[in-house]
Amino acid sequence: MSVTIKDVAKLADVAPSTVSRVIANNPRISEKTKRKVKEAMDYLGYHPNFNARSLANRSTQAIGLVMPSSADKAFQNPFFPEVIRGISTIAHEQEYALYMSTGNTEDEIFEGVVRMVQGRRVDGIVMLYSRVDDRIMCYLQEQKFPFTVIGKPFKNAETITHIDNDNFKAAQEMTEYLISLGHERIGFVGGNLNLVVTIDRLLGYEKAIRNAGLPYKDEYIVHEEFLKEGGQEAVKELLALNEPPSALLVIDDVMSFGVLSTLNELGVSVPDDISLLSFNNVMLSELSSPSLTSVDINIFKLGYEAAKGLLECIQCPEKEAKRVVVPFQLIERQTCSKVSEK
Amino acid sequence: MSVTIKDVAKLADVAPSTVSRVIANNPRISEKTKRKVKEAMDYLGYHPNFNARSLANRSTQAIGLVMPSSADKAFQNPFFPEVIRGISTIAHEQEYALYMSTGNTEDEIFEGVVRMVQGRRVDGIVMLYSRVDDRIMCYLQEQKFPFTVIGKPFKNAETITHIDNDNFKAAQEMTEYLISLGHERIGFVGGNLNLVVTIDRLLGYEKAIRNAGLPYKDEYIVHEEFLKEGGQEAVKELLALNEPPSALLVIDDVMSFGVLSTLNELGVSVPDDISLLSFNNVMLSELSSPSLTSVDINIFKLGYEAAKGLLECIQCPEKEAKRVVVPFQLIERQTCSKVSEK
DNA sequence: TGGCTTAGTGTATACGCTTACTTAATTCCA
DNA sequence: TGGAATTAAGTAAGCGTATACACTAAGCCA
Incomplete structure (x- = not known):
């Protein structure tokens, strides 16, 4: 069907493993071979199959987003698009994609997260809210799955990387x-x-x-x-x-x-x-x-830092949890005035 | 590491294939065996690995979203969150997840789409805009990859399912x-x-x-x-x-x-x-x-119908392309008045 | 009783990739 | 010049699931 690593290998007259190493830019491959393989890849229009790669690799290059209610409802508040803008920015820099599970009730959302985690659909999760006694957060902690939180976790805040305003x-x-x-x-x-x-x-x-x-x-x-x-x-x-x-x-x-x-x-x-x-x-x-x-x-920054923190968690799991405080600033416009004397 | 179909099979004392069939709710499996296997799954907290499944299956249960510019910029316009709300609603109904690639320049976005498609990260794509001579759209057509468009395709509109206002x-x-x-x-x-x-x-x-x-x-x-x-x-x-x-x-x-x-x-x-x-x-x-x-x-509906059309494309590829016209309606508020006489 | 269905499971392979282990070729030095 | 050291590439065994095909046991009929 679509072109695989084997096709490339055949054309370039090398073993599949060599092609794989070229993709990973493994230094053990000579420049000459690399060039030869790359030509074959270009010629065939080869692109690695992501699922196969994830399976062998145990990594997906995707991060999951969890919203407080259905995306449906959440998106009515511009907070979420904006926070996703921030996340998206850094995700892009590191070639991660974003994965949103969907769901209406709390149960459905929870199930969605379980599927993301157990199904290894994502490498980590950004929680876009923080709630008292949140089931999802407990679950992620139990599973020791990488995640960060926007807002302050209600419990165990020291052990969870989170981004918050004061x-x-x-x-x-x-x-x-x-x-x-x-x-x-x-x-x-x-x-x-x-x-x-x-x-x-x-x-x-x-x-x-x-x-x-x-x-x-x-x-x-x-x-x-x-x-x-x-x-x-x-x-x-x-x-x-x-x-x-x-x-x-x-x-x-x-x-x-x-x-x-x-x-x-x-x-x-x-x-x-x-x-x-x-x-x-x-x-x-x-x-x-x-x-x-x-x-x-600074909603954008909340998102940006949350994703950044998550990627750090994923890349160095042993690293300690940290708290990032994003500054706030009053923007004075027209809705406040001195109390009127009566 | 995590629990696989084999573990379940061992515990339930059946073959892995039987477990797989139970998951797919295959009618050839007796109720008794199903029950036994399900118990084992619950006991072990089994969840299918999505990548493995996708690999064997050639399906991902995810749909990709393509925005006109970086998510970054697009999200500044409430149109996009709203259209995603619509998409998300039906995606949820059919247990599809949403996948957003990221990218700033046109090239990066294109590359992102290629990765989505060739890497089989998604089963289909919703284009959230329609542009004259769009490279991505051409590419998707060439690849015969399932996609729908919000807006009217500039070319080949008859052969592409699209959702549009008049x-x-x-x-x-x-x-x-x-x-x-x-x-x-x-x-x-x-x-x-x-x-x-x-x-x-x-x-x-x-x-x-x-x-x-x-x-x-x-x-x-x-x-x-x-x-x-x-x-x-x-x-x-x-x-x-x-x-x-x-x-x-x-x-x-x-x-x-x-x-x-x-x-x-x-x-x-x-x-x-x-x-x-x-x-x-x-x-x-x-x-x-x-x-x-x-x-x-009716932005919401544009999204809803686009996703619905896409799922139809995915499920019955032979089905003909169609055009869905979403009605519009003038909402009169305060910015229009009769021309002032001078 | 022998052969034919049919229902219910198991076996084995494929999906496309990564990687530990091996092998082959080359270099270098005593 | 022989053999250790180094470099480059190949072999093969997974990763976890789906499924074509094979097989068994039971039921049925003539």
Whole structure:
């Protein structure tokens, strides 16, 4: 059918093993033979069969990506494309391909990962999220399969290479920023509470609130999904309060978009009536109106470093796990202002 | 190392082939044996090695995605995540995984595809774009490798299964819509001219202009990249004209974002001074201010149908190529208005 | 009872490549 | 000049699975 190593060998009048060595650029092969073999390969249009190679080799030159929910849903948030951009960049540099398993329910996703791992479809995995007591992460650890995590692992963080922002500090500083603008009633709109990023940022928020001697009120804290609809829900809850917040710390730009549109519908003006400080600084966050004041967490770099770390894990398994902290930066736009005096 | 079919065979006291048949759920195996083997598999935690299977099988259960430029750049446009959502949905239904090759230059991307194909890393390919005289597409046709295209192939469209909107008609209708609002100076902001979608829409635009007896002016036609910067460039060119257009047909929402922000900087009001009609209706197009009037081309469905068509190609290679037309729909928002009388 | 089906398993080989081990050819030095 | 050392290439045994073919045992009929 398609041309194999044997065909090349025959044409070049050498043994298949020699051809294999030429491919691997083995120094034991003389330049002359190499040239001869390469000519034969070109002539026949030979390309190694990857499966055969993987089988003999136990390596696939592919890395697997695991998303928190179905790719389906995740891709609604620009975070993921952007993080994949980062991963893709370094994967490309080292000639790795990306492999995405698909699945809707948690079970299906888990099964997909098991297939990736046991089926040796990939050499390693990048987890694009970190969740409390995540089954997949446990599994990968048990199997001693190379993987890295974007975000902070909930357990065993010292033994797992992970890439993260200092979310605690970021949230604390941002809350302090809002306080410095005169806000005293600050709401926190978080994502799912089993995501470590939510927890970290919530703790940072709490720290700042308490440091400032402000009351820490449970009703100011809302958790929704990382989507626009999540933001909409959150607003409704918060505005129904007796004393609604004058500022919101929102954990994700897409949620902020939802918040913004809902506030707009309700005739609440941003930032005059309510200030909004958001996280992620997604590519489109400057496009909303008003444009989002948001914390740039350098998503691209999160992806880049995660993949880089993974490749190191794969290439030197004995190397120690490490933590890479990616810096964040507040991008001031139009959704935050000093508290209005009434 | 990891558990193989032989281990299972030994434990279940059958031949490896029997185990293989159990996996394939071959009817020639008695229920009793199946049960016995399955128990052994569970006990040992057996999972088939995918590479071995692919090798023996000549199938990989993976489909490859080809993007127009590096994933890197492409992912800046929400079109791609969305189209992948569609692909991913059906891929999942049939237990296929997605495989993305990476590459920056055109050569690298081509090489990546060759590796996918010759290396038998995937069973088929979805091309996420259609370009004039595309090398990759030619190659796939030569190799008779299963693939489908999102967009209309420039050549041999009858022999290639492809999924497309009727872009000619869409652009024509949209231009007519602008004309019906009283606009007579309508600019066309297109993407790269070697993309078939650009050509089709440009032709539709031209048709409408001519039908209406309006002058078709070259200087109203601008081509830039499918990114925000592209939109910015376009505006600068068009506004520099003696008689700048009163309405713009923009081929992509992300470009429109660029157009919008630039117009805003220049103090040109949308839609009062200039109307804007855009294509794609990307998830975030309602977020800009003013929100974009845009043609919903049903990106998700484009992806879904493309993958579905591909799987059909793979499963019944003799089946005829077909063309699937995905309907479009104008979503009216805030960027179009009647021409202002002066 | 002998021969013919049929169902259920086993045997052996192929898939295309890598690599440990071997062999052949050459070089070099005493 | 003979033999050790070195270099270059070949031989063959996997890697884990699928499958064509072979085989056995049981059932059936004349």
